[in-house]
Amino acid sequence: MNLKRTLVALGITVAFGAPISLAQAQTVLTVVPHSNLAILDPIWTTAYMSRNHGYMIYDTLFGTDENSKIQPQMVDTWTVSADKKVYDFKLRAGLEWHDGAPVTGEDVVASLDRWGKRDAMGGALMTFVAKMEAVGKDGFRITLKEPAGFVIEALGKPSSNVPFIMPKRIAETPPDKQITEYIGSGPYVFQKDEFKPGDKAVYTKFAKYVPRKEKASGTAGGKQVHVDKVVWNLALRDYQAQVNALVKGEVDIIENVPFQHYETLLKDKNVDVRKTKIGLQYMCRFNHLHPPFNNVKVRQAVLASFNQRPFLQAQVGVADLYKPCPSMFACGTPYGVATGSDIQSKGNMKKAQELLKASGYDGTPVVIMKPTDLSSIDKLPEVAAQLMRQAGLKVDLQAMDWQTLVSRRAKKDAPKDGGWNMFCTAWVSPDIDNPVNNAALPARGAATPWFGWPEDAKLEELRKAFMMETDEKKKIAMAGAVQARAFEVATHAPVGEYTQPLAGRKTIKGWMTHGLAHTYWNISK
Amino acid sequence: MLATIPVLVIVAVLVFLLLRITPGDPAAILAGDAASTEQIEGIRKTLGLDQPLPVQFGIWALQMVQGDLGESYYYKVRVTELIAQRIEATFSLALVTIVVAVLISVPLGVIAAWRFGGWFDRFLMGFSVFGFSVPVFIVGYLLVWLVSLKLGWLPVQGYKRIDAGLWPWIQHLVLPAITLSVIYIALIARVTRASVLEALGEDYIRTARAKGLPESRVLIKHALANAAVPIVTVIGIGIALLIGGVVVTESVYAIPGLGRLTVDAVLARDFPTIQGLILFFSLIYVGVNLLVDLSYVVFDPRIRY
Numbered sequence: 001m002n003l004k005r006t007l008v009a010l011g012i013t014v015a016f017g018a019p020i021s022l023a024q025a026q027t028v029l030t031v032v033p034h035s036n037l038a039i040l041d042p043i044w045t046t047a048y049m050s051r052n053h054g055y056m057i058y059d060t061l062f063g064t065d066e067n068s069k070i071q072p073q074m075v076d077t078w079t080v081s082a083d084k085k086v087y088d089f090k091l092r093a094g095l096e097w098h099d100g101a102p103v104t105g106e107d108v109v110a111s112l113d114r115w116g117k118r119d120a121m122g123g124a125l126m127t128f129v130a131k132m133e134a135v136g137k138d139g140f141r142i143t144l145k146e147p148a149g150f151v152i153e154a155l156g157k158p159s160s161n162v163p164f165i166m167p168k169r170i171a172e173t174p175p176d177k178q179i180t181e182y183i184g185s186g187p188y189v190f191q192k193d194e195f196k197p198g199d200k201a202v203y204t205k206f207a208k209y210v211p212r213k214e215k216a217s218g219t220a221g222g223k224q225v226h227v228d229k230v231v232w233n234l235a236l237r238d239y240q241a242q243v244n245a246l247v248k249g250e251v252d253i254i255e256n257v258p259f260q261h262y263e264t265l266l267k268d269k270n271v272d273v274r275k276t277k278i279g280l281q282y283m284c285r286f287n288h289l290h291p292p293f294n295n296v297k298v299r300q301a302v303l304a305s306f307n308q309r310p311f312l313q314a315q316v317g318v319a320d321l322y323k324p325c326p327s328m329f330a331c332g333t334p335y336g337v338a339t340g341s342d343i344q345s346k347g348n349m350k351k352a353q354e355l356l357k358a359s360g361y362d363g364t365p366v367v368i369m370k371p372t373d374l375s376s377i378d379k380l381p382e383v384a385a386q387l388m389r390q391a392g393l394k395v396d397l398q399a400m401d402w403q404t405l406v407s408r409r410a411k412k413d414a415p416k417d418g419g420w421n422m423f424c425t426a427w428v429s430p431d432i433d434n435p436v437n438n439a440a441l442p443a444r445g446a447a448t449p450w451f452g453w454p455e456d457a458k459l460e461e462l463r464k465a466f467m468m469e470t471d472e473k474k475k476i477a478m479a480g481a482v483q484a485r486a487f488e489v490a491t492h493a494p495v496g497e498y499t500q501p502l503a504g505r506k507t508i509k510g511w512m513t514h515g516l517a518h519t520y521w522n523i524s525k
Numbered sequence: 526m527l528a529t530i531p532v533l534v535i536v537a538v539l540v541f542l543l544l545r546i547t548p549g550d551p552a553a554i555l556a557g558d559a560a561s562t563e564q565i566e567g568i569r570k571t572l573g574l575d576q577p578l579p580v581q582f583g584i585w586a587l588q589m590v591q592g593d594l595g596e597s598y599y600y601k602v603r604v605t606e607l608i609a610q611r612i613e614a615t616f617s618l619a620l621v622t623i624v625v626a627v628l629i630s631v632p633l634g635v636i637a638a639w640r641f642g643g644w645f646d647r648f649l650m651g652f653s654v655f656g657f658s659v660p661v662f663i664v665g666y667l668l669v670w671l672v673s674l675k676l677g678w679l680p681v682q683g684y685k686r687i688d689a690g691l692w693p694w695i696q697h698l699v700l701p702a703i704t705l706s707v708i709y710i711a712l713i714a715r716v717t718r719a720s721v722l723e724a725l726g727e728d729y730i731r732t733a734r735a736k737g738l739p740e741s742r743v744l745i746k747h748a749l750a751n752a753a754v755p756i757v758t759v760i761g762i763g764i765a766l767l768i769g770g771v772v773v774t775e776s777v778y779a780i781p782g783l784g785r786l787t788v789d790a791v792l793a794r795d796f797p798t799i800q801g802l803i804l805f806f807s808l809i810y811v812g813v814n815l816l817v818d819l820s821y822v823v824f825d826p827r828i829r830y
Contacts, residue, residue: 036789038599039555046557120559160559176567178601196610197600198789199781236682236779244669244681245779373792400548403792406558407550410565431559439559449561 026228029508029525032236032245033518034256034500037201040190041178043118046160048428052518055219056203056230057098057184058164061089061108062156063220064430066277066514068333070156071220073212074103074165074185084147084470091138094210097167098189105134110171112142112155112163117175119161120449121437124467125154149470150436157437158219158516159430187211187223187521188230201232203520216522218514226510226524239375246271246503252525253504253511255518258375262318265503272506275321276515279499281330281432282311282377283440284384284424285492288454290414292366292393293421297359299490304347304355305391306384308496314379315498322498328438328483330429331497335476340484344493352391365394367415369423371402380424380495409451423451424495430516435466435482440492454491529811536807537589537800541582544796550574551598551794572598585800594801599793604801607786614684615782617694618774619767621702626709627760633710634717634756635744641722649714656711665704665777672700682779701778705771709763716759720752727751753824761817765810 033052039045042054063073072078076092095103109132116126128148135141142151155163165171166184173179182190188203195201211222233251236242239258245251247268257265257273265273284306286293293299308324316322325331326341338345366388370381385395396415400408405423413419432438441463442448445455462485466478486492502518504511510522552568553560569575573584588595594604637649673681679700685693724730725748733743772784783802790798821828 038793039601045555046559050557118564120561160557176571180601196781197597197602197607198786199610233683233779235684235781235785238776238779240666241669241682241777241779244674245683248674248677248681250681250683401792403554403794404548407548407553407794410550410553410562412562425558427558449563450559451562 027226027525028229028231029227029253029520029523030231030233030251031518031520032233032242032251032254032256036198036234036237037232038197039178040182040195042164043115043161043166043175044178048160048517051160051162053190053201054162054164054184055186055517055519056188057182057186057190058166059095059184059186059223060156060162060164060219062152063218064156064158064516065217065220066516067217068278068430068433070152071214071217073156073220074108085144087142087144087151088135089140089142091140092210092212093138095138095185096208096210097185098183098206099167100208101167102137103165103185104137104168105140107168107171108140108165109134110168111165114166114171114173114175115161115163119157119163120439120442121150121154121157122161122163124436125151128467146468147470148467149475150434150467153434154436156220157430159428162219162517185209187225197234199235201234203230203232204228211521216512218512218516219519223519223521225521227520230520243503246505249505252508253502255502257501257503259316259318259321259501262321262501265501270506271503272508272511273501273503274511274513275499275501276513278332278429278515279330279497280426280428281325281497282315282380282424282426282495283432283492284380284422284495285440285452286454286490287415287419287421287452288491289412289446290419290421292359292361292364295359295361296489297355298361298393300343301352301355301359301361301391302388302393303344303487303490303493305349305352305387306344306493306495307347307387308344308494310387311380311383311495312498314383315377321501322496325494325497328432328440328486328492328494329435329479330433333429333433334472335434335479335483337476337480337483339480340487343487343490349387349390352387356392361393363394365396365415366421367396367398367419369405369408369420370397370399371405372399374402376500377424377426381422384422384424384495412446412453428515428517429497435463435479441482441486443489443491452492454489456485456489456491459485459489459491529808532811533804533807537586537804538582540800540803541585542578544794544799545578545581547794549794551796554793555598585797589804594804595797597790597795597798599790599795599798604798607798608783608801608805611781611783611786613686614780615768615771615775615784617684617687617698618701618705618771618780618782619764621695621698622705622709622767623760623764625702626706626713626763629706630710630713631717631749631756634714635721635749637714637718638721638725638748639740639744641725646718649718653711653715656707659707661704661708661773662777664707665700665774668700668704669777684778684780684782697778697780701774701780704777705767705774709767712763713756713759717749717752717756720755721748724748724752750824754821757820757824758817761813761820765813768806768809 035049037049039050042050060073061075062070065071076090078089116122128144130145131143133141170179170181187209189206191202205225205228211224214221216222242254243261246254265271286299312322326338326345327336329335368381385397388395411419415421439450443454443456443459446453462482469475507525509524552565556565637646640646672679685697687694733747775782775784787802
């Protein structure tokens, strides 16, 4: 009789999915990321989702705190030689890979070598590097050909590509190939078997992770893990469905609250809506290779017409969440100064019309690419087109999906042959907050790595001088000089800043919303 | 069966060519927003996209005849594995939807035909216009608002595999299946009504009634059985359409099925995945149509192959 009863109970349990009580209750944090996770190699791609995945499983030599200051992370101590050409680093004790092996200087050197071949700032650093070598088991040395003022900044850069440290055997993967093994020394272990592309990614607490003693701040400080498991829900991508799931308590955090839902969620008593401390900057990029934007005066006319408020009002709409910013390096960051921005910040339509008249503009239409499927930036081209029309330019606004846009912007052809004149995008502040990492500033003509290809020898000289400067006060002035020159030659047009709100259940504690990247340590529920 | 092969070959060639002439470069998408033109060019080479089109097609066709649909550019996983991961969710949704739709629509259609011109008939015709006209996502959001958020009876989103238990599986499929079935209920009910109405005018129905058979027996045994062929055809087409056409429902309810995979693959210009999925959908269409054709023999003994 007892056996029969037990079998019936077991049958009901299996059929109706009641939890088998032998399993211990785990604390699971369910997060809806801002996008889908597809590429698991954060060095191979600059995609932010891959970067955030990197922060889960890898650690970094240095981190960036909430005040944009670089702080040691895996590094315990370091020294710089008197000639500022030799950097010696010692790793913290107890650092271990997820497979149990110790982290060594050789791992670091191999990781930096691969990163330097993919990342723009890493590449700039490598032009100064004479040699990188392991020193003992837990140290490494970087020897420079000439002093550079951004060694520590580069090693602690918080956004793509972040110099994540990987085991030597993985870091030796050729930089143009993706890694296939995902072992890090970070606070979470990636559960590859549970990863279902487009469905979910699962990370479990790395029990042997040794956090720093300092309080967590930005990507720096002690990465304390208080949950057993973090699940990224990759299937939930409809914004309305995300909000519904959060309100009902089926998920804990959504990374990307659409602006139209912001005020509704603010009223929900179970939901905590937050603004990130560090925001994003919108920018519109000129293609310098083709008319009319191969004419600096036309670009200046556009800058003068680009009042940032209409862009922000149309795109964001919620006054709490945006602010005009005259700096190309993001306001509120150490280099976020207004130097040289008058052409835009004090510009107006009358001035724009005068500049355009003086430019000899011949009526060549401006092809603006408008992404119809990216609600975070889809209104910017409309505003740009309207302002340019008011200034006197002829505009051809072409609608397309974002993926077509990213393919087309790589083309150097003339607009009539499938090229383009302008597109608008958004950057997280850490990706543009200095003259080295700001992708819109290199000006080497067709050899410029990022699309738009401006050419200006003076701007390049100023950037190089900034890279070599080691005195922080002088660097601020030099960043201002770089910015002034960039406005003068109109490399691109910054069109305002905003913060992307996030939302979580009020049961979540210790949630960090610094905005450098989405990180999930320090959280409890 | 042999006719399947030329169909698949034509589909394969068409899909391959259409994807190559569509704007969008998978390499630029994979590289990320801050990638340089050199990095994008490097990725293009790695993916073999710098090869001439006939060479690219030859490589893919060779893999395909060996049963290998290639590797996803985007996920770096075999396409067959991706399809295998998603198939259960989509098949479950299609199955429950079609079961719900058939169980509701066929009796409604029969009753409407039986009471032709009456209030029920008019109501059903009105409902079918509603079912055809209201977008799926609106039905979905309304159901979520009412059933999940206001009443708290069912989850808002997600999918549970059947091996997690029968109840969680059903619980997560009820709302999506109802959402999706509205249009199929409208379609099948209309076709059932028209077919049964036609059958009810036949001499054998008059004979059956004259013999004093109960009305229910006349309707089911004689009218419905003789009206089955067009109904089965519509149900068959419905199943085939459901497999590839559940994109919106899968998005609204966050179901990781083949519909979402198709959208993701198209947005990422993931050529091998799109090609593999279209071929798979073609195979399903051909297979379901074959089954429908074979089922005619059961419903109408006059049909011979």
